[in-house]
Amino acid sequence: MACLTILLVFLLSISS
Structure with a gap:
C-alpha cells in the first residue's frame, strides 16, 4: 500500500 502511495x-x- 505504501509503495503505491509513494x-x-x-x-x-x-x-507539476
Whole structure:
C-alpha cells in the first residue's frame, strides 16, 4: 500500500 502511495506522489511531482 505504501509503495503505491509513494508512486502516486512521485507521478504527481513530475507532472507539476
